[in-house]
Amino acid sequence: MKVGVIGSGDVAKVLGSGLLKHGHDVMMGTRVSDKLSDWAKQNQKGKVGSFADAARFGELVILAVKGTVAAEALREAGATNLTGKTVIDVTNPIADAPPINGVLKFFTSLDESLMERLQREFEDVRFVKAFNSVGNASMVNPQFKEGKPTMFICGNDEAAKKTVSSIADQFGWETADMGKVEAARAIEPLCMLWCIPGFLRNDWIHVFKLVTKT
Numbered sequence: 001m002k003v004g005v006i007g008s009g010d011v012a013k014v015l016g017s018g019l020l021k022h023g024h025d026v027m028m029g030t031r032v033s034d035k036l037s038d039w040a041k042q043n044q045k046g047k048v049g050s051f052a053d054a055a056r057f058g059e060l061v062i063l064a065v066k067g068t069v070a071a072e073a074l075r076e077a078g079a080t081n082l083t084g085k086t087v088i089d090v091t092n093p094i095a096d097a098p099p100i101n102g103v104l105k106f107f108t109s110l111d112e113s114l115m116e117r118l119q120r121e122f123e124d125v126r127f128v129k130a131f132n133s134v135g136n137a138s139m140v141n142p143q144f145k146e147g148k149p150t151m152f153i154c155g156n157d158e159a160a161k162k163t164v165s166s167i168a169d170q171f172g173w174e175t176a177d178m179g180k181v182e183a184a185r186a187i188e189p190l191c192m193l194w195c196i197p198g199f200l201r202n203d204w205i206h207v208f209k210l211v212t213k214t
């Protein structure tokens with residue numbers, strides 16, 4: 001697939017490289033192309049452009065920017081460049097205030113997630129929450145002796161979730177579909193839980209796995 005990645009941080013770089021490794025065409029989007037010069041050297045098949053270039057390029061788009069500017073970045077990418085497209089939303093609504101005893105502060109509430117806000121503003125976009133509750137070091141083909149970890153996803157469009165599940169599958173994850181956009185109220189805070197061992201004990205290498213009775 002042609003994938004546009006809006007973002008230049010660690011998550012954008014890791015997902016961009018992972019997609020190239022799995023044979024996809026990738027364009028990264030940033031406001032400051034110098035930020036991606038090392039990435040471009042290491043990923044010669046990858047392209048770099050603006051947020052709007054990446055949004056236009058992608059059949060599938062990944063939103064990987066700071067949560068506080070997620071809507072702003074999508075506006076800059078251009079709503080018309082995103083209309084009808086699947087957008088994997090990896091953002092978390094982390095507030096600028098520091099964590100308390102290892103617990104991050106969010107700028108959203110349990111009655112309204114960031115993805116719901118984005119879905120309301122960009123109603124023609126098929127948002128799917130995914131990859132938000134794992135550290136970037138474990139996003140692509142992580143190896144854990146307990147087997148495949150679980151990627152919790154949600155979104156209103158079934159076909160879009162199928163597309164995202166197929167990417168998660170290539171990246172070595174099993175997908176657990178938690179339903180519509182409102183489920184982001186539960187999936188986004190998994191990021192808080194995931195970060196606690198990191199802030200308290202500098203332990204950043206772990207993943208969630210859903211165990212069910214077969």
Ligand SMILES: NC(=O)c1ccc[n+]([C@@H]2O[C@H](COP(=O)([O-])OP(=O)(O)OC[C@H]3O[C@@H](n4cnc5c(N)ncnc54)[C@H](OP(=O)(O)O)[C@@H]3O)[C@@H](O)[C@H]2O)c1
Binds near residue numbers: 029030090092
């Ligand atoms: N770090 C992780 O391991 C991890 C894991 C799971 C989920 N997440 C989530 O994934 C997202 C990306 O995280 P990250 O650590 O890779 O990067 P980040 O530092 O949170 O975000 C960097 C990106 O934000 C953009 N940005 C910053 N200010 C902006 C503004 N005013 N307007 C438009 N864009 C702006 C930057 O754009 P430019 O390129 O133009 O500078 C850059 O692409 C976050 O929402 C984070 O919570 C992170």
